[in-house]
Amino acid sequence: MTNSKPLHLHVPAPAARPGDEPSFKHLVVPKAGETRRPDVAAPEEEMRDLPYKLVRVLDDAGNAVGPWNPNLSPDVLRQGLRAMLLTRVFDERLFRVHRQGKTSFYMKSTGEEAIGAAQSLALSAGDMCFPTYRVMSWLMAREYPLIDMVNQIFSNERDPLKGRQLPILFSARDYGFYSLSGNVGSRFGHAVGWAMASAYKGDDKIALGYIGEGTTAEGDFHEALTFASVYKAPVILCVTNNQWAISSYSGIAGGEATTFAAKALAYGLPGLRVDGNDFLAVWAATQWAAERARNNLGATLIEFFTYRAAGHSTSDDPTKYRPADEAEHWPLGDPLARLKEHLISAGEWDEDRHQALTDELTEKVKAAVKEAEAVGTLGKSKPSVREMFEGVFSEPDWRVIEQRREMGI
Amino acid sequence: MTNSKPLHLHVPAPAARPGDEPSFKHLVVPKAGETRRPDVAAPEEEMRDLPYKLVRVLDDAGNAVGPWNPNLSPDVLRQGLRAMLLTRVFDERLFRVHRQGKTSFYMKSTGEEAIGAAQSLALSAGDMCFPTYRVMSWLMAREYPLIDMVNQIFSNERDPLKGRQLPILFSARDYGFYSLSGNVGSRFGHAVGWAMASAYKGDDKIALGYIGEGTTAEGDFHEALTFASVYKAPVILCVTNNQWAISSYSGIAGGEATTFAAKALAYGLPGLRVDGNDFLAVWAATQWAAERARNNLGATLIEFFTYRAAGHSTSDDPTKYRPADEAEHWPLGDPLARLKEHLISAGEWDEDRHQALTDELTEKVKAAVKEAEAVGTLGKSKPSVREMFEGVFSEPDWRVIEQRREMGI
Amino acid sequence: MANMNMIQALNSALDVMLERDPNVLIFGEDVGYFGGVFRVTDKLQEKHGITRCFDAPISEGGIISTAIGMGAYGLRPVAEIQFADYILPAYDQLVSEAARLRYRSGGEFWAPITVRSPYGGGIFGGQTHSQSPEAIFAHITGIKTVIPSNPYDAKGLLISSIESDDPIVFLEPKRIYNGPFDGHHDRQIKSWANEPSADVPEGHYTVPLGKAATVREGHDVTVLAYGAMVHVAKAGIEESGIDAELLDLRSIVPLDIDAIVASVKKTGRCVILHEASRYGGFGGELSALVQERCFYHLKSPIGRVAGWDTPYPHAFEWDYFPGPARLAKALRQAMQN
Amino acid sequence: MANMNMIQALNSALDVMLERDPNVLIFGEDVGYFGGVFRVTDKLQEKHGITRCFDAPISEGGIISTAIGMGAYGLRPVAEIQFADYILPAYDQLVSEAARLRYRSGGEFWAPITVRSPYGGGIFGGQTHSQSPEAIFAHITGIKTVIPSNPYDAKGLLISSIESDDPIVFLEPKRIYNGPFDGHHDRQIKSWANEPSADVPEGHYTVPLGKAATVREGHDVTVLAYGAMVHVAKAGIEESGIDAELLDLRSIVPLDIDAIVASVKKTGRCVILHEASRYGGFGGELSALVQERCFYHLKSPIGRVAGWDTPYPHAFEWDYFPGPARLAKALRQAMQN
Numbered sequence A, B: 001m002t003n004s005k006p007l008h009l010h011v012p013a014p015a016a017r018p019g020d021e022p023s024f025k026h027l028v029v030p031k032a033g034e035t036r037r038p039d040v041a042a043p044e045e046e047m048r049d050l051p052y053k054l055v056r057v058l059d060d061a062g063n064a065v066g067p068w069n070p071n072l073s074p075d076v077l078r079q080g081l082r083a084m085l086l087t088r089v090f091d092e093r094l095f096r097v098h099r100q101g102k103t104s105f106y107m108k109s110t111g112e113e114a115i116g117a118a119q120s121l122a123l124s125a126g127d128m129c130f131p132t133y134r135v136m137s138w139l140m141a142r143e144y145p146l147i148d149m150v151n152q153i154f155s156n157e158r159d160p161l162k163g164r165q166l167p168i169l170f171s172a173r174d175y176g177f178y179s180l181s182g183n184v185g186s187r188f189g190h191a192v193g194w195a196m197a198s199a200y201k202g203d204d205k206i207a208l209g210y211i212g213e214g215t216t217a218e219g220d221f222h223e224a225l226t227f228a229s230v231y232k233a234p235v236i237l238c239v240t241n242n243q244w245a246i247s248s249y250s251g252i253a254g255g256e257a258t259t260f261a262a263k264a265l266a267y268g269l270p271g272l273r274v275d276g277n278d279f280l281a282v283w284a285a286t287q288w289a290a291e292r293a294r295n296n297l298g299a300t301l302i303e304f305f306t307y308r309a310a311g312h313s314t315s316d317d318p319t320k321y322r323p324a325d326e327a328e329h330w331p332l333g334d335p336l337a338r339l340k341e342h343l344i345s346a347g348e349w350d351e352d353r354h355q356a357l358t359d360e361l362t363e364k365v366k367a368a369v370k371e372a373e374a375v376g377t378l379g380k381s382k383p384s385v386r387e388m389f390e391g392v393f394s395e396p397d398w399r400v401i402e403q404r405r406e407m408g409i
Numbered sequence C, D: 001m002a003n004m005n006m007i008q009a010l011n012s013a014l015d016v017m018l019e020r021d022p023n024v025l026i027f028g029e030d031v032g033y034f035g036g037v038f039r040v041t042d043k044l045q046e047k048h049g050i051t052r053c054f055d056a057p058i059s060e061g062g063i064i065s066t067a068i069g070m071g072a073y074g075l076r077p078v079a080e081i082q083f084a085d086y087i088l089p090a091y092d093q094l095v096s097e098a099a100r101l102r103y104r105s106g107g108e109f110w111a112p113i114t115v116r117s118p119y120g121g122g123i124f125g126g127q128t129h130s131q132s133p134e135a136i137f138a139h140i141t142g143i144k145t146v147i148p149s150n151p152y153d154a155k156g157l158l159i160s161s162i163e164s165d166d167p168i169v170f171l172e173p174k175r176i177y178n179g180p181f182d183g184h185h186d187r188q189i190k191s192w193a194n195e196p197s198a199d200v201p202e203g204h205y206t207v208p209l210g211k212a213a214t215v216r217e218g219h220d221v222t223v224l225a226y227g228a229m230v231h232v233a234k235a236g237i238e239e240s241g242i243d244a245e246l247l248d249l250r251s252i253v254p255l256d257i258d259a260i261v262a263s264v265k266k267t268g269r270c271v272i273l274h275e276a277s278r279y280g281g282f283g284g285e286l287s288a289l290v291q292e293r294c295f296y297h298l299k300s301p302i303g304r305v306a307g308w309d310t311p312y313p314h315a316f317e318w319d320y321f322p323g324p325a326r327l328a329k330a331l332r333q334a335m336q337n
C-alpha cells in the first residue's frame, strides 16, 4: 500500500461561538415516552440500543408519559420542586455574595438542579453519593442545614470543614454526600470501592458516582467503570453531560463521535441516556439502576443530557466562548420550569403557591447568609489556626507539633 | 424503596484451574468467512455489530474464504511464515539460553506470532508501531538483525541499547519499532500523539499501537482512545487478547462482561474482533484500518483474539494457575500451523521446504547466539560504564559528570 | 522592547516560537479559543490557526502522553496543565516515559516537550489550586524543572525550554502573573509596570537553563529562592536589615551549583525559602548540597523556611504561606549564631 | 515462634489480620489464586475465600481508588502494587485523595489503606523493576511510608500499618525477601534462616511506626539507613573498621527524629545511605534535619551515599548500586575531617 494522500489533523469545534446564532440543530431530541424500558434483569446484549436513545417522561405540555413514568405522588414532586428551587435561589444569592467579596469562589448548578434533587430523593438514607461540585441539589433535597453551607463557603469559625477546603467543596457524611475536592474525576472510583465494600459486607447500601462529561476523558473514569463491571459493584455511575467543560464543548471530550451513555458498552454495562432536565426521567432512570444494583445485577451508567445555563464558576465569563443567549435556545428547557408546569397541569400546584415558596426559600437563604455573616465572611473570621495542623494524620506527629509551637499557638 | 436483600461481591474466576479439564465451551467461534466487511467509509453506527463478531479468513481446511480474504501472493505468505517461524525458533532458543543463566529475563510470544508478522508486512516502512513485549515477530518480519537482538538480550558490549534496558525491551526506530519499557500500557497514547503529529505535518505516516487485554484496564488505554477519537488520529489501536495476564484470566480485565473490541463503541470508533491466529485475517483487518487512517477517516480499534501458549515470562510457571494442557485445547489452533497448512493446500509449500526453512532459521539463530556469546553474556561483558552516565539528558549536567569522576571513569 | 506582565511575556514567548518553528504547537485544557484560564495562550489560536493551539480533553495523562508521541515524531509540543496540582494524573507519563525515553532507547527516541503549569499559592485557591510540586520532579532523573520569577526571565526561559531537546516541567508562579507579590497580602497590590524586569524584548531571545541570577548582592548570609519566593525574599531581607545575598535559582534542574557554593562560601550562612511544605521538599536537597560543599565555611546552621507540613489550607492561607516575616526571623537566627 | 523469611513473615501478617478482622481484605494484580508474583499472598485465597484475597485488573490507579472507597466505607483494604515502579499511575490517587481525605473532609472520611509494594534493586530487574520511590511519598503530607529490613519487623510493621487509621505506603525491599543481602553480589547468597530477626511469632504482634532500631551501637559516626541498605550498611561499617552507630529508620514518615538527633549528637558525624538516586532523594531531608538540629555537634560534613543520578541501568546494576565499599569510603571520609 502506498502512502500518498497528505493527512490532516482534525480539531473539533462547536457549532456556535460568540457572535454566532446559537445552534442545536445537530441534536436529535426524541419524543417523551418514546424510549422503551427493558426489564432490569434483561441481558446487556438486549439493551445496546439504549445509549443512543433518550429517556424522557415529561412531554412538551408538561404531561408525564410513557413506560418510564415513575408515577410519583404530588408530595414527592413538590419536595423535588422545593429542593430545586432552593438550589436556584441559593445559587443566585451566593453568587452575588461572592461578587461582594465575601468569599473566594462559587459555582452554580443552574439548569441542572433536577439531577441531584431527584436522585437524592430516589435513593435511601444509607446510600452514598460521590458528588461533583454541581449537584448541590442533593444536599438541598436532604435538608442539609443552609447555615452549615454558608459557613463553609465563608471558611469562617463555624465552617464544618474547619477552614481547610475551598468554598462549596462540601463533605456531609450523614447526608450521603462524600467529600468533594478540587480535582475532577478522582472520586469516581471511590464510589465503586464503597459499593464493593457494601457488597463484601453483605450490606444493602448502594453508591452513586457523578462525573462531568468533560471529565470522562480522565483515566479515573475508565478505571472506575472497569472495576464496577468486573466485580458487578452495586453502583450507579452518572455522567452529567451539560455540554460544556469550562470553555470547551462536549466534542472535545468525545461527544462529536458518540454519546456518553455509549461508554457503557465498553464495559458490558447497560447505558441509559436520559433527559437531565426532566425530574421524572431522572428519577425513573435512577430507580431502574438502583433496582439493578440492589438485586446484585451490577452497575449502570447513566448519561444525563442537560445544559450548564450559567458560567462554569465565578472565575469565568461564558460569553467569551459561547453565544450569550445559547442557554435560551437549549431544546430541553429548564428543569424547574418543567416540573412546575407538570405539577400545575396536574392541578397540584399554582403560581401563587410557587411565588409563596420562592419567597419562603429566599427568606431562608437570606437568613442563613445573614447568620453566617454575623459569624464572619472570608478573612473576617476563621477557625482556630490550630485546625490547620490537625487532621493531617489520625494523630499529630512531631512535625506539626513543632511547627504549631513555632507559630506560637 | 427499601434496602432489604443482602448484596454480595462478585469476583470472576476462569472456567478451569490446574487439575480441571480445560474448557473453552463458553467461546462462540463463528465460521471463517461469515463476518461481513463494511466499506471503510461506512458511518460508525452501521458498524456497531462488528465488535461482537469475529473476522476469520482461514477455514478449518486451510482455505482462505469470505469477504475479508486479502488475496495475498504466495511470496508474501511465505514471507509471513518465515517471520513467524523465525520468532518461534528464536523464542525457543533464547528461553533455553535464559535457563543457562546467560541473561536475566526472557518472554516468548508463542501462539501470537501472526499478529506482529502480518502487521509489520501490511504497513509501510515509514509507519511506526508502538509495541508490547509480545510482538517480536514485527521485527522478524522486517529483518531486524538477530545479532542486535541477542546482544541486547545479553546486555553485552555491543548491546544497541547500551546496557540500559531489560532484555527484549528493544527500540528499533529504523524498523518502525518504538522504544519498549517495562511499564505496560504507558506507550499506547504515544502512538496516538505520533499519529497526530503526522497528520499535523500533512505527512502520510500512520501509527499502530499494541496493548494486552489485561492492560486495557489502565487509564492509559482510555486516554489514548479518547484522544484518537477526538482528533481522528491516523492510528490503529490493537488489543492482543491472549486470554491471560500473567496469572489472571481475561475476566479480571472485563472479558466476562463483553468483548474487548466493544470498547471501540465508547469512542464512536469502529471495533473489529479478529482471529489473531489467522495470518490472513490479521492482515485484512490491518489493511482495512490502515485505509481508514490514510484517508483521514480516523482510528480503528482491533481486538486480536488469540492465546498465550507459553508462560508469561521466564519468571512464572503457568501450570500453577491454569491447566497444563490448556493451550492444546485452544479452539483457534496455532497460527504457524494454520498458515503452513494454507500454503500447502494451495500448493505453494510442502513439508520438506518447511523442514529446510526450520533448519535454516535454527542455524541463523544459533549463529547469532554464538556470535553474541563470543562478545559476552550478561555479566561477562557490558558496554563501557560511561554509558550509565550518558543519555540522561541531551547533554550531561554536573551531577553525572561529578559522579562519573567519583567512580574514577 | 515592551512593558509586559508575566502572562504577556509567556504569551509572547509562545507567539514567537509558533512563528519561528512550524514544529511548535500548543494544547491543553481551555487553551484554544478561550486562551487559557490565566490567558497565557490568549489569541494564539486566532493568530496561528486551530491546529497550532487547541483544546484538549480533561485528561492530564492523555495530554502528556500525546505530547510525548508528538515529540518522538519530531514536534516540540508545549502542553499546558491548568494547575500544577493536576499534573499528578500525568506523573507516570512524565517519570516513566518522558524522563526515560532517551536513556532507555539508547538515544533513538526522545521527548522534547515543555509542560507549562501555574503553581503555588497566595490566591485563595484552596488545597488543589495552590500546591508547589517541584520536589517530586527534581528527584526524577531525566526531567528538567524551570521556575521563572519575573516577565523577562519567564519569556527567555520558556523559549529556552521549548528549544531544549529535553522534557521540561515549566512551573509558573501564578501569584506573580500580574505583579511582584512580596507576601504582604494586606498591602496594596503591585503591578509589573514599574519593574525593570517587565521590559521585555518583543522578539526572540533566551535565558539559559541552569544559571541562577544574583538578585541582591550581600555579605552576611545567602538566601536561595525561586519563583514567587524571590519577591518574598527581597521583602524579608529588607525587613530584617541584614545584608543578605539573594540568588534566584531560575531552574532547580539543572541547578547552578557553582553560583550557590560561591555565594555561601562568601557569606558563610545560608537560608533556603520555598512555598512547598518543608519535609522532603527541595529545600532538603539544597541544604544537603550546601552543607556538603561549604561545611567548613558555615558559621551557623542552614535554615529552611517553607510551607508547613500540612495540606494547603484555604482559610489559613496566610498562616501557611512562608512570608517575609518568617524569612526575616530565620535570617536573624542565622546571624545570631 | 517460627523461622520465617521476609515473604513468609509478610504472608503471616496478612494471614493473622484476615483471621482477626473481617474488615481486612486483600487485592492486587495476581495476588489471588496465584498468590502474588513474589508469593507474599500465597494460599491466602484458598484459606480465607475469594472475596478476601482476589485479583485486580491491571490498573494501579483503579486499585488504589477502589481501596480508598472501601476504606471510606469502613474496611481496611491491603492493596498490592506488583512493583513500586508501577505505583506511579496511582500517584494522584495516593496524593490527592488518600493523603488528603481526612483533612479536607474535616475528619468525616478517611482512608485506612495499606499499599504494599516490592521496591528497590539488586535483582537485575532493569529500570522498571528496581526503583526506590520513597522520596516522592515522604514529601506528601498525610501519607506514612514504612520500610522494613527484616522478617520480624516486616510482620510487626505490616500489622501496625493495617491497624493504622492512616494511609500507608509499605515498601518491601525485594532483594532481601529471601535473605539479608549485604551488597556483595559476588559472594554466596545468605538465607534468613540463621538470623535472629527470622524468629517470628506466629500470632499477632506489632512493631510501632516511627521508632528506629539501633542495629549497631557505635561512637564515631552515625549511619542512617532503611530497607535493604541496613544490611549493606552493616557490611560497609564492618569493612571500614570504623565504630559506627547504625540506625534502621523502619519508617521515614513518621520519622524517629529523637533517635537520630541523639545518635548524631553522640557521635558528631553522620552518613546517610539509600538506594534511590541522590538528587532530591530522602537523604537530602535527613541531611537537612541533622544539620539543623546537630550543627554544633558536627565534626565533619554529613555524607550521602546513594544511587547515581541516572535511571536504574540494567547492565550496570552493581556500578549503580550503593554497596558497602561506597559506604566504607564515605565513612572514612567522615572520619578524616
Ligand SMILES: Cc1ncc(C[n+]2csc(CCOP(=O)(O)OP(=O)(O)O)c2C)c(N)n1
Residues within 6 Å of the ligand: A132, A134, A182, A183, A184, A185, A211, A212, A213, A214, A215, A216, A240, A242, A244, A245, A246, A308, A312, C029, C058, C082, C086, C089
Ligand atoms: C484533574 C483536574 N483537571 C483539571 C481541572 C480544572 N477544571 C475544573 S472544572 C473543569 C471542567 C470540568 O468539566 P465537566 O467535567 O464537563 O464538568 P462541569 O463543570 O461541566 O460540571 C476543569 C477542566 C480540575 N479541577 N481537575
Ligand SMILES: Cc1ncc(C[n+]2csc(CCOP(=O)(O)OP(=O)(O)O)c2C)c(N)n1
Residues within 6 Å of the ligand: B132, B134, B182, B183, B184, B185, B211, B212, B213, B214, B215, B216, B240, B242, B244, B245, B246, B308, B312, D029, D058, D082, D086, D089
Ligand atoms: C504499569 C504496570 N503494571 C503492572 C505490571 C506488571 N505486569 C507485567 S506484564 C503484566 C500482565 C500483562 O498482561 P496483558 O496486558 O494481558 O499482556 P500479555 O502479557 O498477556 O501480552 C503485568 C501485570 C507492569 N509491567 N506495568
Ligand SMILES: [Mg+2]
Residues within 6 Å of the ligand: A212, A213, A214, A240, A241, A242, A243, A244, A245, A246, A308
Ligand atoms: Mg460539563
Ligand SMILES: [Mg+2]
Residues within 6 Å of the ligand: B212, B213, B214, B240, B241, B242, B243, B244, B245, B246, B308
Ligand atoms: Mg494478555
